Amino acid sequence: MAEDAMKDWKIARTGISLLLNNKTEEAETLFTEHPHSFHVKAGRCFVLFMNALMTFEEDKFQQATLLLKDMERECAGDIGWLKSVKSKVFRAEETDKDYVNKLERQIVLADTQVFSAVSLFLQQELTGYVRGCWMLRKAWRVYQHAYTQISQLYRRTFGTNPTGFSPCCINPSNGSSLQSPQSPESSEWSIPSCNGYTNNMTPVSSPSGLRSSLSMFFSLTGITSEQQTPFVEPSEVTRLMSAASFGYGVYQLCVSLLPPSVLKVIHFFGFEGNRQSGLAALMYARLGEDMRAPLATLSLLWYHTIVRPFFALDGSNVKAGVAAAKQLIAECHAEFQNSALFLFFAGRMERLETNVDAALEAFGKAVEVATQREVKLLCLHEVAWCHVIRLNYDEAYRSLLQLQQQSRWSKGFYAYLAMVCCGANGKFDVLLSLYGKILPWFHETKNESQLDVFIMRRLPKIVDKETGHPYTVLYYKLLVYESLYLWNALPSCSTESLREISHECKENHSEEPMVGLTDLIEGAACLYLGDTEAAIKSFRNCLKCRYPSKDEYDQHVSAFALYELGSSLNNNNNPNEGKNFLSKAQTQYKDYDFETRLNLRIHAALKNI
Incomplete structure (x- = not known):
């Protein structure tokens, strides 16, 4: 076994553990002592990316992207095709350290592609989706290539396949010679087969004329790659399998959560994702000794407590992932x-179970122990939402204003939510003052994301354009309820709050900021209170008052009402009519607020019929 390599991955694992346990300075000191360690650099890269993914701060994504590109270049240079030529020509004997490092670099190379693709997908732009799909394709092929070699090594060592994880070996079906429309400079790397292992995998990139000529030369001169595979310690074989499982699991989850329109591009590139395979791979990875094990646990917690409820993968049942999250935390x-991050996820879990007091306690403790500014702001974000969920507008306003001033993520969103909370609390003077201060900043917004578009569409609704005066308290409450609904936070409200929301909607049809919004919110509240019949009636009323003359603006109201009506009918033993409304929601509207999120929900609902 290679002692140095073993030492390096253990150092990286220790550093990651220190970071997650709020010991940032100790971790940085440890990392600084090993500036040339491949494992340490990879570990830092992974942690920074996951930090960026959770905080959504642009500068963090930029730092992570630069590190990912550096890691990609290093991996591609270390395991590239030309380097394999040298070993063939000079017949360099490969040690166990060389062999393990080669496999490790293959895995990290694929990991960098997955993480870079996720960064592009979050931009929600067409070119980003295409480039991201291309990167995922490259990652898929490298993972399959590496997994084939590691699984053969595993079987040779243990005489069996690893339990609990067996990725679907689906070869990319087409496009082996496709070129990315905006391929990065690193798109030419390729992965040579490791010593003596033969497999039927499609090569990572099609061989050029030079490669074909050299291959013919090698065959004529008797130079081949057939060498005896070095012995690898069983513990290292298990670790490599765990390492491959982490990125593969993230990859599978990423692909499975893409919008249906992007999945068409995925299928064109010749691969697909399987959510259950991704979860199984991450569960396998988290039980290993590799440095990625705690990151695999964080990925699973992120999926169960954030992704599942946010995208409503389980419909209105936001508690569906709580049991799994509890087990992981335990x-x-x-x-x-x-750990501040684990306390954060504990708070998320409590919030999903409507234990808002316990959630606030967990988030408060996380803020106290956190040493990273980003983690503190992440918890403060959740604290603000907890206050909104409790309809405590005064506390919500204070938290949101603090976030608007300190956070680098979507200051416009925090400002908007702070203003409507002021209005819902009847503090119109504060609302107008804040509106006047931030209005110039709003006009500079570039509308780059769906959230930016959402905010700019709400800006004209904050005050009366003709008089410059604020609207009524009930008007602003409806805007708060709309945000709770769109962020799928309404199910976390208490029964008393849901009844209050339902009652106010019944009394407020004349003051709604968007036609049909009152019925949509009332229907959602009834649904979460367990009154499906009343919910269906409200959703039908919403669509009646919008069709056909008032459906030109705020089309998200109609689209979400169709989705809710279709889902409710399906759950109420009327699948045919339910499917009809879901299909209408999928095809009848375009370019409305949170279209991507709703399409994911519709896609999941249609699959369940």
């Missing part, structure tokens, strides 16, 4: 009981 208690 199993990590010994090592990460005081």
Whole structure:
């Protein structure tokens, strides 16, 4: 076994554990002592990317992107085709350290592609989706290539396949010679087969004329790649399998969560994703000794407590992932009981169970122990939402204003939500003052994301354009309820709050900021209170008052009402009519607020019929 390599990955694992346990300075000191360690650099890269993914701050994504590109170049240079030519010509004997490092670099190379693709997908732009799909294709092929070699090594070592994880070996079906429309400079790397292992995988990139000529030369001169595979310690074989499982799991989850329109591009490139395979791979990875194990646990917690409820993958049942999250947190208690990030996820779990007091306690403790500004702001974001969920507009306003001043993520969103909370609390003077201060900043917004578009569409609704005066308290409450609904936070409201919302909607049809919004919110509140019949009636009323003359603006109201009506009918033993409304929601409207999110929900609902 290669002692240095073993030492390096253990150092990286220790550093990641220190970071997650709020010991940032100790981790940085440890990392600084090993500036040339491949594992340490990879570990730092992974942590920074996951930090960026959770905070959504642009500068963090930029730093992570630069590190990912550096890691990609290093991996591609270390395991590229030309380097394999040298070993063939000079017949360099490969040691166990060389062999393990080669496999490790293949895995990290694929990891960088997955993480870079996720960054592009979050931009929600067409060119980003295409480039991201191309990167995922490259990652898929490298993962399959690496997994084939590691699984053969695993079977040779243990005489069996690893339990709990067996990725679907689906070869890319087409496009082996496709060129990315905006391919990055690193698109030419390729992965040579490791010593003596033969497999039927499609090569990562099609061989050029030079490569074909050299291959013919090698065959004529008797130079081949057939060498005896070095012995690898069983513990290292298990670790490599765990390492491959992490990125593969993230990859599968990423592909499975893409919008249906993007999945067409995915299928064109010749690969697909399987959510259950991704979860199984991450579960396998988290039980290993590799440095990625705690990151695999964080990925699973992120999926169960954020992704599942946010995208409504389980419909209105936002508690669907709570049991899995509880088990994950319990199993990590010994090592990460005081970790700010794990406390954050514990708070998310409590919030989903409508235990808002317990959630606030967890987030408060996380803020106290956190040493990273980003983690503190992440928890403050959740604290603000907890106050909104409780309809505590005064506390919500204070938290949102603090976020608007300190956070680098979507200041416009925090400002908007702070203003409508002021209006819902009857503090119109504060609302007008804040509106006047930030109005010039709003006009500079570039409308780059769906959230930016959402905010700019709400801006004209904050005050009366003709008089410059604010609207009524009930008007602003409806805008708060709309945000709770669109962020799928309404199910986390208490029964008392849901009844209050339902009652106010019944009394407020004349003051709604958008036609049909009152019925949509009332229907959602009834649904979460368990009154499906009343919910269906409200959703039908919403569509009646919008069709046909008032459906030109705020079309998200109609689209979401169709989705809710279709889902409710399906759950109420009327699948045919339900499917009809879901299909209308999918095809009848375009370019409305949160179209991508709703399409994911519709796609999931149609699959369940």
